[in-house]
Amino acid sequence: MHLKSITVQNFRNIAFAELAFDNSRQFFVGENAQGKTNLLEAAGFISALRSFRTSEDRTLIAHGKAEAAIACEIEHEKFGLTRVTIRLRPGGKEVHCDGERIRKLGDYIGRFPTVVFTSQDLLLVRGSPGGRRRWLDLALAETDPEYLRALQEYHRALASRNQLLKRGNGGASALSAELDAFEQPLARAAAQLAKRRAAGVEKLNAHVAAAYEKITAVAEGRAKPPAEPDRIDNQSTPAAQPEASPYPASKSPAAAIAYAPSVANGTELDETGWASQFASGRERDTLMRTTLSGPHRDDCELTVGGRPAREFASEGQQRGLAISLRLAEAAYLREQTGVNPVLLADDVLGELDPQRRRRFWASINSDDSRNQILATGTAPPDAELGSWQMFEVRGGMFS
């Protein structure tokens, strides 16, 4: 899809901006705190009706204003020319798509995919599991309405179960009838989530590996196993040298993502299996006053050269991996929906070393589909990155 225009009103520090985009890529240049990210945030809002920076919609409304608005004209692979308008008020949002009021997120999410690249993406690699789960949930929810339904059902049932556990009067046996009632939908949704996450991550993994290989000179090959712990010279044993590997270095996967469910055999459990799983955790959960395991505690394991990226990858590799996750997300969305997402690159280019930066752009440009890219920076892009439609941003004004 292609954003042909965007109009933004009372959105953070943007009082009013009406921007028409040509068929090339758009670059927003300006000093810090001028409104560059705010514009990308508004553009990204059309995908899942949420900001990529905050879950608090009210913070998006300009100080002292009653409401904010975003309107986009989109050239879309499936729907043709489409107009989306969004009004944000402290009490909620109102969304229209070609004049039709959207009432359910499930009827809308995934129609207009965007993928955002920000400096915060490094947290996908280095941060806690919650960030990776949110990333995965969004990619899967945007491509699979059943996934979104299961996710919503799971979180509703989980919140009710936790509320009950917090009250906790009388221990697990006293609560058993009520727990039964909440664990039924919880188990149904958990079985769906685990199965769909496993399948989704497997597909994403192929894209992560391909993207990482494209943007990284895969000279890293197959990493050496760690030295034996009782050797004080910190040398690998001869058997652990790379030539002992049964795989040629160039064939070993450089980067990978794997589903790491919090319940080890979670992907094999059906609804009944999950129900007994939750039931068996009642004593412990009542004591701790919360549900300690389940899909809400899942993670994704990221590796480079077969080793956990968080502990062993270099800073450059971690940045490369974070960007690969986003490129993989874009490829996955395109593969699953047939719609080419708009890429929103928020000042990430400066953070990559020149070689990875070149490869990043080459990997995007080599794509048959040539995604539209809206990018920001405090300085104009290098000449080698080709031509852009340039906008200067100052105090929430665009010229």
Ligand SMILES: Nc1ncnc2c1ncn2[C@@H]1O[C@H](COP(=O)(O)OP(=O)(O)OP(=O)(O)O)[C@@H](O)[C@H]1O
């Ligand atoms: N609700 C709001 N109402 C008015 N202004 C706001 C609101 N929320 C944020 N701002 C202002 O928006 C500005 C930040 O804009 P933005 O995050 O787009 O910066 P930027 O141009 O991307 O800068 P950087 O290069 O530092 O990321 C700040 O001046 C901030 O005070």
